[in-house]
Amino acid sequence: MNILTLVWRNSFRKKMRFWLTCISVMVAFFLFTTLSGVNHALTSNVSNSNQYRLITSHKVSMTQSLPINYQQKIAALSNVKRVTYASWFGGYFKNEKNQLAVTAVDHTNYFDVFDEYEIPKDQLINWQKTRTGIVIGQGLAQKYGWKIGDKVPLSSSIWMNKNGSFNWSFTVSAIYQTETNSGDSKKVFFQHAYFDKGRAYAQNSMSWLSTEIKKQKHVDDVIHDIDSLFEHANNPTRTTTEQVFIKEQAQQFVDMAMVINLVVIAVFFTLLLIVCNTMIQTIRERKNESAMMKALGFSSTRLIQGIYFESLLLLGLGATAGSVLASLLITFVRQSVNDFLPGITIEPSHYLTVFALVNISAAFCSVFPAFAIKHIVISETLGGKA
Amino acid sequence: MSNLQQARSLTVINFKSFPQRFVASFVSMLSIGCVAAVILSVLTMTEGMMKTLQRTGLDNTVLVMRAGAISELQSVMFPVEMNILANNQKVIKNNQGQAQVSAEMFVNAQMSYVTAKGKFEQESKSLALRGISSATSLFRPNFRLVRGEMFATGVRQLIIGQAIARRKPELTVGKYITLGGAQWQISGIFSDSNSVFESELWADIGMVQSDYRRGNTIQSVRLALKDINDLPALEKEWQEDPRLNIRVLTEKQFFADQASSLTRLIRWLGFPIAIVMALGAMVAALNTMYAAIASRSKEIATHKAIGFSPLAISISILCEALLIAFIGGLFGILPLYLAFDGWTAATQNASNLSQMMFNFDISLLLIVKAMSLALCIGLLGGLLPAIKAMNLPVTEALRD
Numbered sequence: 208m209n210i211l212t213l214v215w216r217n218s219f220r221k222k223m224r225f226w227l228t229c230i231s232v233m234v235a236f237f238l239f240t241t242l243s244g245v246n247h248a249l250t251s252n253v254s255n256s257n258q259y260r261l262i263t264s265h266k267v268s269m270t271q272s273l274p275i276n277y278q279q280k281i282a283a284l285s286n287v288k289r290v291t292y293a294s295w296f297g298g299y300f301k302n303e304k305n306q307l308a309v310t311a312v313d314h315t316n317y318f319d320v321f322d323e324y325e326i327p328k329d330q331l332i333n334w335q336k337t338r339t340g341i342v343i344g345q346g347l348a349q350k351y352g353w354k355i356g357d358k359v360p361l362s363s364s365i366w367m368n369k370n371g372s373f374n375w376s377f378t379v380s381a382i383y384q385t386e387t388n389s390g391d392s393k394k395v396f397f398q399h400a401y402f403d404k405g406r407a408y409a410q411n412s413m414s415w416l417s418t419e420i421k422k423q424k425h426v427d428d429v430i431h432d433i434d435s436l437f438e439h440a441n442n443p444t445r446t447t448t449e450q451v452f453i454k455e456q457a458q459q460f461v462d463m464a465m466v467i468n469l470v471v472i473a474v475f476f477t478l479l480l481i482v483c484n485t486m487i488q489t490i491r492e493r494k495n496e497s498a499m500m501k502a503l504g505f506s507s508t509r510l511i512q513g514i515y516f517e518s519l520l521l522l523g524l525g526a527t528a529g530s531v532l533a534s535l536l537i538t539f540v541r542q543s544v545n546d547f548l549p550g551i552t553i554e555p556s557h558y559l560t561v562f563a564l565v566n567i568s569a570a571f572c573s574v575f576p577a578f579a580i581k582h583i584v585i586s587e588t589l590g591g592k593a
Numbered sequence: 594m595s596n597l598q599q600a601r602s603l604t605v606i607n608f609k610s611f612p613q614r615f616v617a618s619f620v621s622m623l624s625i626g627c628v629a630a631v632i633l634s635v636l637t638m639t640e641g642m643m644k645t646l647q648r649t650g651l652d653n654t655v656l657v658m659r660a661g662a663i664s665e666l667q668s669v670m671f672p673v674e675m676n677i678l679a680n681n682q683k684v685i686k687n688n689q690g691q692a693q694v695s696a697e698m699f700v701n702a703q704m705s706y707v708t709a710k711g712k713f714e715q716e717s718k719s720l721a722l723r724g725i726s727s728a729t730s731l732f733r734p735n736f737r738l739v740r741g742e743m744f745a746t747g748v749r750q751l752i753i754g755q756a757i758a759r760r761k762p763e764l765t766v767g768k769y770i771t772l773g774g775a776q777w778q779i780s781g782i783f784s785d786s787n788s789v790f791e792s793e794l795w796a797d798i799g800m801v802q803s804d805y806r807r808g809n810t811i812q813s814v815r816l817a818l819k820d821i822n823d824l825p826a827l828e829k830e831w832q833e834d835p836r837l838n839i840r841v842l843t844e845k846q847f848f849a850d851q852a853s854s855l856t857r858l859i860r861w862l863g864f865p866i867a868i869v870m871a872l873g874a875m876v877a878a879l880n881t882m883y884a885a886i887a888s889r890s891k892e893i894a895t896h897k898a899i900g901f902s903p904l905a906i907s908i909s910i911l912c913e914a915l916l917i918a919f920i921g922g923l924f925g926i927l928p929l930y931l932a933f934d935g936w937t938a939a940t941q942n943a944s945n946l947s948q949m950m951f952n953f954d955i956s957l958l959l960i961v962k963a964m965s966l967a968l969c970i971g972l973l974g975g976l977l978p979a980i981k982a983m984n985l986p987v988t989e990a991l992r993d
Binding site for chain 2 (some may be wrong): 224227228231234235237238241243245259266268269270271292297298299303306312356363365366367372373408443445455456457458459460463468470473474476477480481484485488529542545552555580
């Protein structure tokens, strides 16, 4: 008899127990896979941020403005490659239910620094030449059916223009693409020059600067250089890496991701106990049988192998079912949660993790049974029965 | 003996032998404990945030912001607009004919201060700084100064909410904090029945306007209406007024909206996670109970043979499942309660980019809810094994 046949037959001897344990494994891996997708969505903003970019804002708060000439002052520092700036517009379309992330940006170099927005060359040039032009994300273009050339009115709750109105008119000049699932496809950018000319107050100011540095190792130096440059100015600054900045803004998301990791660890710990418990039960029930097999000439190693494969079958079956279900679920709900939790996706490497976890858990669950098998004394076990 | 009496004596027997099966039941207790802990934290957090945002003030308070603004931070308004609003007949006036109106500034500030050890500490997250006028207190019936006194106008003094003071015990009356480049002295600490305002710093509106170079613009206006039922008519009147471009809503509604967006992430992730985990725990309980009756099949068969009714036997099995669930529930609830009850937690309120403190109060009701869920899991997990025990064939079981 082949060892695999033995494993198969043994596994299904207690059908109910096998399936119940298998379902526990399935639930655990279902949670693990789904939450890994959610985790990706919660932290993608943070992990995708560029290591070469710094963000400088007013020391008091993000909502305070900085003078536009800070751009040249920072650009003159050593180890700085490019500096661009932006202002928060606080825009919405029609009413407050359609809030949009609208920013006014330096049209000359903003998209050189932020090269993750893929804009066709001709469209970019078109936008740079169109004073009232906006660059919108693919997701937004789809949502409202906006095409290049469309006239789009957007309003602000902060910025009044020189006509005394809070409604601004724009023309769609370019549509950007982002990497799929990044969830960053609903932004709007327009020319800071148009913004500055058009607004009724606060001319020659902007909300924040983004600085691209030459080499990663200069990060701390450049941060220090920028902040000390303006330390005693009317508008002192606070500079951080983009990563730190995003992390602070998305604190709730970061906290949630941490909680999720804790849950996953707790679930796995319990799962290990469940499977371990099952395997220990199994071997206790089969004590006589194992002694018999030893007497027939099966080595302990082979019996332990059998136990390992049994755990592996149990865990592997449950893990596969759980992961497949979770992937299906995620594919299914991705669209409907996109507004609220964009970028929910499972990375291929996750399945490798699952594979490794299954193997390690199976090994772990075989440890106690292995000792039990090793210590079986044939004569005692079989003799005691008589 | 009636079924009930039989069930009782069997349950007593079961519970007496239960310690032998404790280790085997441990796994399902642990999984039930995990579920109870997750559901209890989700409930406590959502309730803590909701309560903080719901205890806001009077029912007749109307909040006015710039059209399109979803938070006070996003809104800019001008004094002339406030005058138009205040002159309306539907707004409460005092004896001198002044309307009950509060113009407010809402900005956020990164705070730094010197700690007790003399270290300079910079908070990375922003706090809300509200510039208020003398009329503001009319809108806050629960406002009390618990320590110190009101800020003086014309100097950089402010009062801090009690929730901030609880999280940062270093901040006492008379201390200085730095907001941006400027030093502000803490003149008092205020309470407002644990509302969201206790997470804010309050200062004189004029001082905030000049420090933040906002000229005479304001961000939000609060009005007291004679009759809140006039709101729809008033809203219509103002929408049609070409001089105004505003959004009007009750203060209650405003904070209810914030509460729902703030707790959305926890609700949408927390409850599904808890449900799936509950399913897993139920399976574990099922497994445990099947194993328990399998190991005791002889005993159960004997009970049957000497005349205990099948119903009584199954009830006693259910009781054991409930016992497991109860202990499991305690495993989850107790550590959480002992370690975190009463803790002042902070979260980032994304709609106004500032920190909000809330109380992690684990109330009895929430404990009962979490425990009920645990018991439900036990009940469902025990049901099938109980039926199986009921149908156990006596002869076969005894022969084995």
